[in-house]
Amino acid sequence: MPTEPNKRAIAVSRSATAATPRGDVRIGTPGISRLADGLAFLREFLLRPGTVASVAPSSVYLEQRVVQAAALTDARVVVELGPGTGGTTRALLRAMPPQARLLAIESNPRFCARLRQRIADPRLVVQEGSAVDLLAHLEHWQVPAPDVVVSGIPFSTLPVDAAQRVAASIEACLAPGGRFVAYQLRAHVAFCAEPHLGAPQIDWEWRNLPPMRVFCWVKPLP
Numbered sequence: 001m002p003t004e005p006n007k008r009a010i011a012v013s014r015s016a017t018a019a020t021p022r023g024d025v026r027i028g029t030p031g032i033s034r035l036a037d038g039l040a041f042l043r044e045f046l047l048r049p050g051t052v053a054s055v056a057p058s059s060v061y062l063e064q065r066v067v068q069a070a071a072l073t074d075a076r077v078v079v080e081l082g083p084g085t086g087g088t089t090r091a092l093l094r095a096m097p098p099q100a101r102l103l104a105i106e107s108n109p110r111f112c113a114r115l116r117q118r119i120a121d122p123r124l125v126v127q128e129g130s131a132v133d134l135l136a137h138l139e140h141w142q143v144p145a146p147d148v149v150v151s152g153i154p155f156s157t158l159p160v161d162a163a164q165r166v167a168a169s170i171e172a173c174l175a176p177g178g179r180f181v182a183y184q185l186r187a188h189v190a191f192c193a194e195p196h197l198g199a200p201q202i203d204w205e206w207r208n209l210p211p212m213r214v215f216c217w218v219k220p221l222p
């Protein structure tokens, strides 16, 4: 797992762009930024449909629903699996407390470069790699048990053993009382997570392409 290059890239992204008080970068108008993100996302989808899994980034409505389910008011450590072009990442950062940290794990190197270039927020670390190695990434960055794990990765196209490993890792790492929020069209994530975390709360967000289910689990307190 790369260490120094990744840390250097994060440092560069901080200095190369102007941040708002919470560090959320705006490039041009939000509309133009979203259009650019949408085009970049579509390009990667056409190249890698199985891993990108959606034709367009999440809508603002889906972002809001995910953030609401994540209940971030008191979160200290948040992990995002599959940040893509960063719309969900920005939404999480806006809702997170100033001292919280966000570890974003993304397998697509072009998305990682884009995230580092466009989001200058000292709370964010972008880790290139697979969610399958979640526990190793957490250990590498020495982050304590996450209060929230948010996932947009396509459980339906992951090999079954990999999907099961991700779900088991999430349960293993989450703090007691922590939340796992997954937005997916299909229900594979529930089949993988239910043996570990029980039945989820499920809400549909129709104002998204495609419509998505938002699954939410809360890890029981001991």
Ligand SMILES: C[S@@+](CC[C@H](N)C(=O)[O-])C[C@H]1O[C@@H](n2cnc3c(N)ncnc32)[C@H](O)[C@@H]1O
Pocket (backbone or CB within 6 Å): 051, 052, 053, 054, 056, 057, 058, 081, 082, 083, 084, 085, 086, 087, 088, 089, 105, 106, 107, 108, 111, 129, 130, 131, 132, 152, 153, 154
């Ligand atoms: C449906 S997109 C969600 C993107 C973004 N969060 C959004 O809502 O617009 C899924 C993302 O998961 C990433 N991904 C797929 N498999 C992954 C894996 N095993 N580990 C990490 N990221 C993965 C893809 O590259 C893509 O960026």
